[in-house]
Amino acid sequence: MGHLYGDDYLKYTAKRLQELVHEDDLLGRLGGDEFALIIQRNIKEDAAYNYVESLRNELCDKIKTSYSEFKVSASFGISVFPQDGKDPIELLKSADTSMYKAKELGRNNIQFFRPDMKEEILNKIQMESLLLKAYENKEFFIEYQPQFNAEDHRIRGFEALIRWDSPHYGRVAPMNFIPLAEEMGLIIGIGQWVLLTACHKFKELDNRFDQNLCISVNVSAVQMRDKNFVAIVKNVLDETNMDPKQLELEITESLFIDNIEETIDMLNEIKSLNVRISLDDFGTGFSSLSYLRRLPIDTLKIDKSFIDDLSDQDSSIRIVGDIISLGHNLDAHIVAEGIENSTQLDYLKANNCDCIQGFMFGKPMSVKDVEALLEKNPLK
Numbered sequence: 001m002g003h004l005y006g007d008d009y010l011k012y013t014a015k016r017l018q019e020l021v022h023e024d025d026l027l028g029r030l031g032g033d034e035f036a037l038i039i040q041r042n043i044k045e046d047a048a049y050n051y052v053e054s055l056r057n058e059l060c061d062k063i064k065t066s067y068s069e070f071k072v073s074a075s076f077g078i079s080v081f082p083q084d085g086k087d088p089i090e091l092l093k094s095a096d097t098s099m100y101k102a103k104e105l106g107r108n109n110i111q112f113f114r115p116d117m118k119e120e121i122l123n124k125i126q127m128e129s130l131l132l133k134a135y136e137n138k139e140f141f142i143e144y145q146p147q148f149n150a151e152d153h154r155i156r157g158f159e160a161l162i163r164w165d166s167p168h169y170g171r172v173a174p175m176n177f178i179p180l181a182e183e184m185g186l187i188i189g190i191g192q193w194v195l196l197t198a199c200h201k202f203k204e205l206d207n208r209f210d211q212n213l214c215i216s217v218n219v220s221a222v223q224m225r226d227k228n229f230v231a232i233v234k235n236v237l238d239e240t241n242m243d244p245k246q247l248e249l250e251i252t253e254s255l256f257i258d259n260i261e262e263t264i265d266m267l268n269e270i271k272s273l274n275v276r277i278s279l280d281d282f283g284t285g286f287s288s289l290s291y292l293r294r295l296p297i298d299t300l301k302i303d304k305s306f307i308d309d310l311s312d313q314d315s316s317i318r319i320v321g322d323i324i325s326l327g328h329n330l331d332a333h334i335v336a337e338g339i340e341n342s343t344q345l346d347y348l349k350a351n352n353c354d355c356i357q358g359f360m361f362g363k364p365m366s367v368k369d370v371e372a373l374l375e376k377n378p379l380k
Contacts, residue, residue: 009072013059020058022051034099036092045080045112052076052110060108073107075099084113097121128184130168131177135186140164142197143364146373147216147335147357150349155377157214159250159357160198161364162190182222191223192232199240199247201367206246209374216248216278221255230269237273244274248299252280260291271296278335282323293330300327304338307358310347321351328352 014029017037021027026038037055039048059074077099085091094113101117102109134140144158164172181187195217202215223229237244249270255263267277278299302323309316320336327334336348339358348356362373 016059017055020055036095048078048080049110049112052078056108056110075102075108076110077102077113078110079113124180127169127177127180130166131180131184131186134164134166135181135190139166140190140193142194142201143366144198144215144370145357145364146362146370147214147355148361150336150345150353150356153361155374156355157216157246157248158202158370159216160194160218162194162218163364178220182220187220187222188226191219192236194218195233196236196239199236199242202246203240203242205370205374206242208371211374212246214246214248214276216250218250218280221252224251224255224263224266225259230266230273233270233275234273237275245276248276248278250278250280250301253282256291264291264294264296267296297330297332299333299335300330301335301337302353304358307336307338307340307344307348310344317347320347324348324351324353 010029010033014035017027017035021037022039022041024040026040028036030036039051043051056074056076060072077095077097079085079091079094079098081091084094097117098111098113100121102111105111141163143161143163145161146158147156148154149156162174162178164174164177166172178187181190198215198217202213205211206213219229226232233247233249236242237247251267270277276298277296278301279295279297280301281303282300300323302320306316306320306323310320324334333354334352335355335357336344336353337357339345339348339356339360341360344358345356345360365373
């Protein structure tokens with residue numbers, strides 16, 4: 001929104017809250033974009049929730065300026081005397097903790113304080129500290145999961161998957177630290193390191209084995225929205241001297257929640273580098289046919305949740321078949337991930353799925369194991 005509009009909106013919010021709150025309640029600004037409201041009346045929790053909800057609904061609206069339009073959101077945390085604090089300082093801390101929990105859960109959320117929230121916040125603070133150290137100390141590494149042609153089981157390429165072995169937590173699943181890295185602003189640097197490392201390694205493997213290897217690298221929505229992202233990709237290609245057609249960037253449908261037109265423009269810029277683009281976890285997010293046909297997508301990856309249900313869910317069987325047909329109609333390559341048994345494989349082959357990936361054929365592996373696999377199962 002910018003400082004000018006931001007300051008104006010904060011003034012507007014303060015004035016609007018003064019108009020909306022009950023005359024017996026006490027309103028104050030804590031600093032930045034945070035306000036505190038003390039309800040001095042004796043009301044029940046459900047009434048307090050309804051009261052706060054009405055404030056949220058009044059505040060959360062579109063703001064129009066001469067240049068643009070903004071959607072405003074607000075997160076509310078509620079603490080109750082005396083169970084959440086017996087003095088003003090403790091009550092304020094409890095309300096602040098529940099507000100951060102509300103923010104964590106998404107836009108326009110309202111949360112009452114719970115005792116376990118304190119532990120959650122402390123755990124998150126600890127995770128943030130350790131994640132920052134991991135970034136500074138290079139504790140991350142990459143494993144590579146093979147992808148095979150469905151018809152003849154020849155290796156098509158590999159997906160690069162980031163891993164974190166924490167001295168404190170042990171092996172941390174990406175789903176438990178990637179969102180936090182995005183929130184902390186670390187994902188730009190981490191993502192650039194993954195891209196550069198994977199491209200370097202696969203250029204070496206390509207030179208050694210003389211095979212047309214394809215490397216898929218996951219890219220978060222935060223990375224894609226970085227104005228320097230296209231330049232970063234170009235610099236990596238230049239530095240590694242990698243053929244752009246051998247690089248595939250995997251994006252998710254969450255990228256299209258906001259600014260669809262801007263996102264499509266960004267994807268077209270990436271395509272101008274001759275880099276391939278894959279839409280990951282297809283079918284679980286926000287895709288609509290109206291813009292799917294406009295996306296410069298080379299590959300659709302069917303989400304594992306649909307593959308898991310192929311054995312006994314008629315609806316998943318129909319959905320997977322429809323996705324394969326849709327993808328082919330869009331001239332896209334179809335990859336199914338999460339293949340674990342022959343029933344899934346047989347169905348996918350019968351329905352002309354192009355490529356398969358999963359534990360049945362190969363788990364994520366070290367570079368050494370990749371080399372051994374390529375020696376045993378060459379592409380050519």
